[in-house]
Amino acid sequence: MRLELKVNGRDVVREVKPQELLLDFLRESLGLTGAKRSCDVQVCGACTVLVDGLAVSSCCFLAAHANGREVTTIEGLAERKEFAQLEEAFTRHAALQCGFCTPGMLLTVSSLLESGELGSEEQIKESLDGNLCRCTGYRGIVDAVADLAGIA
Amino acid sequence: MTTLAGETTTRAQIGVSRPRRDAREKLRGQAQFVGDMLVPRMLHGRVLRSPIAHGRIVSIDTSAAEAMPGVVCVLTGADLQDIDPYYGHAIKDRPIIAIDKVRFHGEPVAAVAAETPAAAAAAVDAIVVEYEELPAIADVGQATAPGAPLVTDREAKPGLFHGLGELEPRDRNVCYRYRLDKGEVEAVFAHADIVVEGEYEFPAVYQYAMETHTVIAQVEGDEISLWANCQHPFLVRAEIADLFRVPVANVRIQVPYLGGGFGSKSYTKMEPLTVALARKAGRPVKIQNRVGESMVTTRRHNMRCRMRTAATADGRLLAREVTALFDTGAYADNGPRVVATAGDAAPGPYRWEAYRVDVSCVYTNLAPAGSYRAFGATHMQWIGESQVDEVARRAGVDRVEIRRRNLLTPGEEVRMDGKPLDADLVGDVEKVAEAVGWEEPKPPLVGRGVSVGVLAAGAHPVSSAVCRLEADGRVVVLVGTTEMGQGSRTALAQIAAEELGIDSERVTVRGADTRFTPFDRSTGASRSTTVAGLAVQRAAADIREQLERIAGTSDIDPDDYLALMRKHFGFAGGELIGRGEVAPVGSGSYAEGPVFWEVCVGAAEVEVDPDTGFVRVRRTATVADVGRAINPQLIERQDEGATLQGIGNALFEEMVYKEGMLLNDTLLDYRVPSFTDVPESMTCLIVENEDGPGPYGAKGCGEGALAAVPGAIVNALADAGVPMNELPLTPERVWRRIQELKKEGKWQQ
Ligand code: FES
Ligand code: FES
Numbered sequence: 001m002r003l004e005l006k007v008n009g010r011d012v013v014r015e016v017k018p019q020e021l022l023l024d025f026l027r028e029s030l031g032l033t034g035a036k037r038s039c040d041v042q043v044c045g046a047c048t049v050l051v052d053g054l055a056v057s058s059c060c061f062l063a064a065h066a067n068g069r070e071v072t073t074i075e076g077l078a079e080r081k082e083f084a085q086l087e088e089a090f091t092r093h094a095a096l097q098c099g100f101c102t103p104g105m106l107l108t109v110s111s112l113l114e115s116g117e118l119g120s121e122e123q124i125k126e127s128l129d130g131n132l133c134r135c136t137g138y139r140g141i142v143d144a145v146a147d148l149a150g151i152a
Numbered sequence: 153m154t155t156l157a158g159e160t161t162t163r164a165q166i167g168v169s170r171p172r173r174d175a176r177e178k179l180r181g182q183a184q185f186v187g188d189m190l191v192p193r194m195l196h197g198r199v200l201r202s203p204i205a206h207g208r209i210v211s212i213d214t215s216a217a218e219a220m221p222g223v224v225c226v227l228t229g230a231d232l233q234d235i236d237p238y239y240g241h242a243i244k245d246r247p248i249i250a251i252d253k254v255r256f257h258g259e260p261v262a263a264v265a266a267e268t269p270a271a272a273a274a275a276v277d278a279i280v281v282e283y284e285e286l287p288a289i290a291d292v293g294q295a296t297a298p299g300a301p302l303v304t305d306r307e308a309k310p311g312l313f314h315g316l317g318e319l320e321p322r323d324r325n326v327c328y329r330y331r332l333d334k335g336e337v338e339a340v341f342a343h344a345d346i347v348v349e350g351e352y353e354f355p356a357v358y359q360y361a362m363e364t365h366t367v368i369a370q371v372e373g374d375e376i377s378l379w380a381n382c383q384h385p386f387l388v389r390a391e392i393a394d395l396f397r398v399p400v401a402n403v404r405i406q407v408p409y410l411g412g413g414f415g416s417k418s419y420t421k422m423e424p425l426t427v428a429l430a431r432k433a434g435r436p437v438k439i440q441n442r443v444g445e446s447m448v449t450t451r452r453h454n455m456r457c458r459m460r461t462a463a464t465a466d467g468r469l470l471a472r473e474v475t476a477l478f479d480t481g482a483y484a485d486n487g488p489r490v491v492a493t494a495g496d497a498a499p500g501p502y503r504w505e506a507y508r509v510d511v512s513c514v515y516t517n518l519a520p521a522g523s524y525r526a527f528g529a530t531h532m533q534w535i536g537e538s539q540v541d542e543v544a545r546r547a548g549v550d551r552v553e554i555r556r557r558n559l560l561t562p563g564e565e566v567r568m569d570g571k572p573l574d575a576d577l578v579g580d581v582e583k584v585a586e587a588v589g590w591e592e593p594k595p596p597l598v599g600r601g602v603s604v605g606v607l608a609a610g611a612h613p614v615s616s617a618v619c620r621l622e623a624d625g626r627v628v629v630l631v632g633t634t635e636m637g638q639g640s641r642t643a644l645a646q647i648a649a650e651e652l653g654i655d656s657e658r659v660t661v662r663g664a665d666t667r668f669t670p671f672d673r674s675t676g677a678s679r680s681t682t683v684a685g686l687a688v689q690r691a692a693a694d695i696r697e698q699l700e701r702i703a704g705t706s707d708i709d710p711d712d713y714l715a716l717m718r719k720h721f722g723f724a725g726g727e728l729i730g731r732g733e734v735a736p737v738g739s740g741s742y743a744e745g746p747v748f749w750e751v752c753v754g755a756a757e758v759e760v761d762p763d764t765g766f767v768r769v770r771r772t773a774t775v776a777d778v779g780r781a782i783n784p785q786l787i788e789r790q791d792e793g794a795t796l797q798g799i800g801n802a803l804f805e806e807m808v809y810k811e812g813m814l815l816n817d818t819l820l821d822y823r824v825p826s827f828t829d830v831p832e833s834m835t836c837l838i839v840e841n842e843d844g845p846g847p848y849g850a851k852g853c854g855e856g857a858l859a860a861v862p863g864a865i866v867n868a869l870a871d872a873g874v875p876m877n878e879l880p881l882t883p884e885r886v887w888r889r890i891q892e893l894k895k896e897g898k899w900q901q
Contacts, residue, residue, distance in 0.1 A: 024269075033188035034181020036411070038362045039443055039819035046362055074181030091175040094785045097793065098637030099178030100362040100411030106179065125827040132819075134362050134412050135637040137792030138830045 005066050007032070008076025016063045022056075023047045025063035026073060034074035034103040038132075045131030048104035049073050055111045074103035077110055085148060086110065093144040097135035105131045109145055118149035165650040166848060169785030173642045173661070174409070174635065184408045186366040186381045187440050194368065195224055197429050197439035198272035200262040200279050201448065202254035205288035205517040205812025209252055212262060213280040220278060222271030227263045227429045237428075238308065239395050241387060241419045243319070243327060245308035246483035246520070248395070248424045254283065255303060255482035256519045257813045258448025260425055265433040288517040288812035292456055292477035295325040295514045303482055303515035312394060313387055313419075315612055316488055327480065328488035328513040330495035334568060335506025340471040344462035348542040352535045353878040355806035356454035356479070359524045360824050361636075363411020364446040369426040370436035374398045376427055378405045383418045383634050384674035385664045391420045392427060407663045410636035414797070415523030416450050417636070418676050419486060444817040451807060452524035453478045453490055455531050459498075461539040467547030469540070469558045471506040474498040474532070478521075480513045485522035487513040493528030493608055496567055497859075500536040501577055501606045501749075502558045517812045523676065525797065526607060529752055529859035533605040534802070534879065537863040541601065541870060551867070552585045555604060562843070566606060571744045574843050574851075575751045577604055580775040584755035587773030587835045597762065598770070601867025602755045603860045609852055610747025611677035612736065616670040617687035619648055619730040621695050623721075625714050627652065631688055632664040632672025633680045638854060639786040640680045644688050646782055647847050651692035653710045678750050678852030681782060682844060683734050689847040690732030698728050748844055748851040751777035754798070754860030758868040762899075765887025767869060769799055773835040774857035779844025790854035791836040798861025800825040804880050873900050
């Protein structure tokens with residue numbers, strides 16, 4: 001089937017199979033490998049991308065469902081002005097190690113910051129609970145996000 | 153040690169938390185992992201895995217699969233008749249792909265190479281295999297019972313890298329046994345006032361590196377190229393060369409970033425199968441495991457242990473006796489080393505009159521078990537430490553005080569041969585106890601615990617490194633260390649920069665390419681900063697010496713480097729090449745082994761809900777006794793990550809099997825710690841006594857916290873009233889234990 005969508009601000013038109021996953025479409029057809037596959041069952045968040053500004057697990061999201069919508073991957077987020085703050089905070093707190101969870105983590109964080117829902121450290125932990133990180137122990141990520149959300 | 157140049161500089165580059173060199177690439181999604189890589193003409197591989205735990209393969213029909221569109225070939229055991237297809241760095245007991253028999257649920261039986269992942273997956277479904285099912289040996293008890301059937305009846309050859317001296321032949325299902333014997337154990341127990349004893353169970357655990365095992369292989373004549381997410385590329389290279397009968401130098405392995413390792417990518421994993429498939433296909437092939445496949449590729453050993461500890465009435469520790477059976481699954485993998493390390497950790501770092509340790513590595517029909525961060529020590533420490541706590545309770549001595557009285561002090565013997573203790577354990581324990589509020593009043597249902605141990609670290613100390621000072625004044629470090637998240641590229645750049653007196657931003661460290669990178673044994677056992685770091689330090693110092701020779705004086709400044717190079721080469725090109733090596737020669741750490749004793753000290757405060765059995769970790773503290781911190785922030789992050797893994801291991805992580813079949817093979821059913829599991833307070837204390845054998849007195853870290861945390865939690869829970877002998881401490885288990893305690897009238901709260 002024919003898929004028309006916007007990816008990172010650019011128009012994309014492609015043929016896809018109806019059962020094709022958004023993750024595979026992004027990685028294989030568009031070469032956007034920032035989104036990662038790990039658990040494959042919507043638990044880890046490594047494959048997170050934004051669809052119309054909302055964080056979704058692209059491993060469990062059909063490419064066809066993105067038809068007519070706007071998809072943002074880490075490659076697109078990194079081009080935005082506000083990315084500089086995310087990058088600075090995550091770097092300063094060493095909120096990454098292997099980096100495999102990092103793109104998905106940043107996309108989730110950016111959508112949460114946009115929604116303005118992060119009022120406390122508890123809220124940060126609960127809102128990010130759908131993104132796993134096996135390396136960091138989460139402390140650095142919580143600190144970086146608290147800084148970004150302006151929580152003392 | 154080569155600190156010639158180091159002594160003249162101001163040490164501006166080490167001891168400071170320089171930002172990670174890979175942060176920008178990783179944050180922007182540009183960092184390449186093997187799964188992101190494409191090789192021209194590359195095919196996609198997919199593996200058919202055994203649906204049963206044990207059986208004879210009666211027939212495999214691949215004809216339908218081979219006829220499917222996009223399929224290039226199907227590999228089975230029949231394709232390996234021209235080589236000796238058994239491998240294993242410790243014991244060569246494992247076929248590249250099942251031959252005649254399957255020995256675990258998930259063992260590769262056939263593999264397809266096809267133009268697309270979808271075509272490969274469809275073809276796998278079209279392969280027809282007939283099995284004659286055999287009874288599965290599902291646990292170590294069954295495996296060691298008299299008359300038990302054998303998991304394997306082959307006589308396997310020793311592997312290239314077992315590092316365990318003379319390997320005794322397999323004794324039925326026991327593939328390796330490690331024993332320690334000191335003093336008159338029987339006599340001491342007979343006269344002891346206090347004897348604590350028990351039986352303990354430790355679960356199988358999945359390392360869950362978020363990036364699964366992924367390999368691209370290409371075979372052209374007798375040249376084999378691999379892009380693999382392996383921790384030990386040089387050992388994999390040797391095993392591949394050995395298996396496929398090509399010269400070592402013909403095997404080229406390139407290692408990009410790893411999405412976590414934690415031991416799961418140590419030694420050889422999916423590489424032989426991918427090479428065999430690429431060899432048959434005549435084109436490059438990529439195999440990328442799914443999580444369920446990586447769970448049956450390697451895991452942490454489950455274990456059954458019996459331990460007893462003897463002490464005097466006033467709490468002087470006298471003797472310990474330990475027997476344990478480690479379930480290594482159908483193939484040994486790193487089981488022998490895990491068992492030996494567990495044996496070394498089993499007595500605990502106390503002043504014993506006598507101990508006896510007898511640990512066996514046992515074959516069963518589970519998936520093979522290998523390395524996972526702090527192996528051996530994590531298995532043993534929670535048990536030994538819970539017995540020390542019990543001795544303290546019976547003797548009426550504070551649990552920190554009993555350790556103060558009995559712990560080894562620096563310079564004392566840890567194990568009968570080998571390096572004496574090189575750390576201040578008493579000081580470390582006092583620090584973590586204070587950090588969790590040891591002396592503070594305790595609310596009801598809250599308990600606190602400490603845990604202390606040491607782990608033989610550093611592996612075999614062979615590393616080399618090359619530093620290239622380029623004509624633009626920048627430095628490139630060639631070193632085999634794998635960046636798997638620990639921050640090695642950042643720390644090693646800091647070490648080279650320190651030696652040369654330049655900013656670490658001007659130093660680049662890349663991943664290994666075995667064609668160009670000099671040999672490094674491995675990335676693991678907390679060895680990279682210490683051993684590879686020393687090689688890098690020596691290589692950088694070698695450049696510095698060359699510059700001093702060119703200048704004819706040691707009084708040179710980094711600003712002079714370019715002018716000196718111009719003088720030497722007579723133009724704006726050329727490069728100075730420095731070489732550094734570490735080998736087990738001479739005396740001291742590098743000859744005796746272990747390279748250092750990694751300190752495993754932690755404390756925890758927990759709260760238990762008696763109605764649900766739910767245990768919440770309120771505070772933790774761990775010690776990174778690193779000798780000298782190269783990058784303090786990276787050290788803290790390492791310990792925090794290890795702490796969370798320790799919490800998972802202690803509270804809920806467990807691979808569940810039924811008759812050899814893995815039941816929870818997805819992240820839906822196998823839970824790992826998430827954000828909401830982070831304790832309210834998590835303290836990492838960095839201790840710097842400059843007592844390590846690495847650069848500037850550094851020694852490794854990153855594993856000790858994982859070994860320490862489960863013991864601290866178990867001891868804290870016992871302090872809250874619930875002593876436990878089995879991990880993980882799931883709500884159900886804890887609740888049942890509380891009911892038992894109530895029945896026995898021992899529930900205090
Ligand atoms: S890979 Fe999509 S949530 Fe884990
Ligand atoms: S940094 Fe490795 S999984 Fe998060």
